[in-house]
Amino acid sequence: MPRYYEDKPAGGACAGVKEDLGTCLLQSDCVLQEGKSPRQCLKEGNCKALKYSFFECKRSMLDARSRFRGRKGY
Secondary structure: OOOOOOOOOOOOOOOOHHHHHHHHHHHHHHHHHOOHHHHHHHHHHHOOOHHHHHHHHHHHHHOOOHHHHOOOOO
């Protein structure tokens, strides 16, 4: 579940999405019950929505149109 911050966390434009993705992976059954690493669970397809949001946020940093629209993410 995404968290909305009054103060943006330090660390850049996509820090909020990155933190939520890490939390999602660490709380997933793949890590807790199966004992796999978060990287393995991410490759297997856990937390797909946050992974896509993080990708879109990083891509919007490179997109020249984002100067007018603003960065995606929170």
